[in-house]
Amino acid sequence: MDKIFWQDYKSALFPVPVVVVSVDSLKGPNLITLGWTGILNSDPLMVGISVRPSRYSSELLHQKMVFGLNIPKKSLAFGVDYCGVVSGRNEDKVNTLNWHVFKSNNLGVPLVKEMPINAECEIKQVIPLGSHELFLAEVKGVYVTPEYLDENKINWASLEGLVYTSKSYWIVNESVYKSGQSLQELKK
Numbered sequence: 770m771d772k773i774f775w776q777d778y779k780s781a782l783f784p785v786p787v788v789v790v791s792v793d794s795l796k797g798p799n800l801i802t803l804g805w806t807g808i809l810n811s812d813p814l815m816v817g818i819s820v821r822p823s824r825y826s827s828e829l830l831h832q833k834m835v836f837g838l839n840i841p842k843k844s845l846a847f848g849v850d851y852c853g854v855v856s857g858r859n860e861d862k863v864n865t866l867n868w869h870v871f872k873s874n875n876l877g878v879p880l881v882k883e884m885p886i887n888a889e890c891e892i893k894q895v896i897p898l899g900s901h902e903l904f905l906a907e908v909k910g911v912y913v914t915p916e917y918l919d920e921n922k923i924n925w926a927s928l929e930g931l932v933y934t935s936k937s938y939w940i941v942n943e944s945v946y947k948s949g950q951s952l953q954e955l956k957k
């Protein structure tokens with residue numbers, strides 16, 4: 770077998786999205802960068818985020834049972850990284866980064882204005898997995914910065930969304946194939 774049995778399988782699942790989750794606290798909103806996340810259901814729209822119980826944000830998620838999911842872009846890489854290496858226990862990350870938050874319409878969660886896409890989410894279930902807890906949440910509303918909308922579709926190329934792998938941030942900015950295109954090619 771001309772394959773190498775590779776131990777570093779975590780970074781072989783390439784790439785993972787990078788999101789910044791916002792949760793309210795008595796001191797104001799806190800932000801945490803997460804890679805273990807994804808869409809898990811379409812109707813109702815549900816997402817999952819996996820958070821280590823030791824994180825300050827975990828405490829806040831259990832208290833509030835609602836959170837904001839913020840999708841970053843290339844130019845916000847500094848702040849995204851910062852929110853992933855500094856704890857809100859000792860820092861006001863929103864203030865340090867000079868980011869701005871607005872309250873969502875349905876759940877009143879804090880969302881980061883500078884992020885191109887935001888979602889307000891209500892936690893429905895918390896599942897302990899081992900090192901992390903999986904928070905399953907229903908999406909109750911989505912917000913998009915108008916400059917990234919092109920005929921009512923998100924212009925991913927101009928957004929330059931961040932993904933993460935092997936201790937680096939990368940961008941997604943080029944579509945290379947359309948879904949269903951394979952069937953069209955077969956029909957030719």
Ligand SMILES: Cc1cc2nc3c(=O)[nH]c(=O)nc-3n(C[C@H](O)[C@H](O)[C@H](O)COP(=O)(O)O)c2cc1C
Binds near residue numbers: 801854
């Ligand atoms: C790119 C990146 C991805 C991360 N993904 C996760 C994750 O999925 N789950 C998690 O619990 N921590 C994750 N972290 C670590 C937290 O973001 C980090 O510990 C943060 O400082 C916790 O903030 P808090 O103490 O204010 O909650 C990630 C960090 C980075 C830089």
